[in-house]
Amino acid sequence: MKNKILVTGGAGYIGSHTCIALHQAGYEIVVYDNLSNSSREAINRVSYLIGKPIEFVKGDIRDVKALRQVFDAHQFFGVIHFAGLKAVGESVAKPLLYYNNNVSGTITLLEVMAEYKVKNLVFSSSATVYGDPETLPIDETAPRSCTNPYGQSKLTVEHILEDRAYPRRSSSLRYWLESNLSEILQSSRCASIRADRRRPKRHSK
Numbered sequence: 001m002k003n004k005i006l007v008t009g010g011a012g013y014i015g016s017h018t019c020i021a022l023h024q025a026g027y028e029i030v031v032y033d034n035l036s037n038s039s040r041e042a043i044n045r046v047s048y049l050i051g052k053p054i055e056f057v058k059g060d061i062r063d064v065k066a067l068r069q070v071f072d073a074h075q076f077f078g079v080i081h082f083a084g085l086k087a088v089g090e091s092v093a094k095p096l097l098y099y100n101n102n103v104s105g106t107i108t109l110l111e112v113m114a115e116y117k118v119k120n121l122v123f124s125s126s127a128t129v130y131g132d133p134e135t136l137p138i139d140e141t142a143p144r145s146c147t148n149p150y151g152q153s154k155l156t157v158e159h160i161l162e163d164r165a166y167p168r169r170s171s172s173l174r175y176w177l178e179s180n181l182s183e184i185l186q187s188s189r190c191a192s193i194r195a196d197r198r199r200p201k202r203h204s205k
Ligand SMILES: O=c1ccn([C@@H]2O[C@H](COP(=O)(O)OP(=O)(O)O[C@H]3O[C@H](CO)[C@H](O)[C@H](O)[C@H]3O)[C@@H](O)[C@H]2O)c(=O)[nH]1
Pocket: 008, 009, 010, 011, 012, 013, 014, 015, 032, 033, 034, 035, 036, 037, 038, 039, 059, 060, 061, 082, 083, 084, 085, 086, 101, 102, 105, 124, 125, 126, 175, 178, 202, 204, 205
């Protein structure tokens, strides 16, 4: 289907707001999230805000069988990939966890996309990939170098996408300040989506 998007990590902060924006833009959404840093309630609230149920699958991006089931059930135009760990400090303490989730998980997702010939991907990267920049403001073409495993995991995925193995069309988002998303979406009601967060928000850079 031309307008169906898989949103991995769609129960998370940016993902849940993106679901609303996608709905407003006329897209159908399927959310795939392991709920490691979110809860089912976020999905319920997005459903409430858009006025219709969102299709949600609880699953891990490293679980190839679960991913295949989702791709069997739906014909996606593309994937917006937010699922990932994002705490710099935790990544220094547990680098393997970060490479496993963020790199191996993304490779598994890309392999399943290739299997099902889904050609479009937006990848949620991070401005962390610019490391300690030499000049400000940072131009998009500034050199990338990372100072921690979280940033390295995002940069590694960017390199994989730049190798153009699969998918053919991809973009990486490198954002600094993702606050005030509700204002950006011009909907004051959106502010309550993540109020139910079970754990304190992990900080990203
Ligand atoms: O392996 C994983 C890890 C996490 N998640 C889920 O992914 C979502 C991530 O949402 P967060 O609220 O934790 O993160 P943010 O929306 O704030 O962060 C987004 O923007 C960051 C950049 O600042 C990173 O790109 C990050 O990967 C991306 O999700 C959560 O629902 C979490 O449960 C998974 O499904 N699988």
